[in-house]
Amino acid sequence: MKTASEIIAAVGKPRIKAAFGIGDRALQLCAQNNTFPASWFAGLEKMTGYSLDRALFTFKGEMK
Numbered sequence: 001m002k003t004a005s006e007i008i009a010a011v012g013k014p015r016i017k018a019a020f021g022i023g024d025r026a027l028q029l030c031a032q033n034n035t036f037p038a039s040w041f042a043g044l045e046k047m048t049g050y051s052l053d054r055a056l057f058t059f060k061g062e063m064k
Contacts, residue, residue: 007056
């Protein structure tokens with residue numbers, strides 16, 4: 001899974017919305033911007049069962 005949209009499709013919108021307490025608009029913005037909040041990293045890795053690219057998450061202070 002190389003994009004936010006692929007992760008959303010794999011996990012499912014209802015499951016992500018329930019897990020993180022968000023609405024449709026927040027999830028739509030994640031797909032549009034191809035990024036997720038850093039706080040979702042562990043949860044989405046667990047839900048997908050894959051190691052996800054950290055570049056898709058908004059970690060602060062990391063060297064690129």
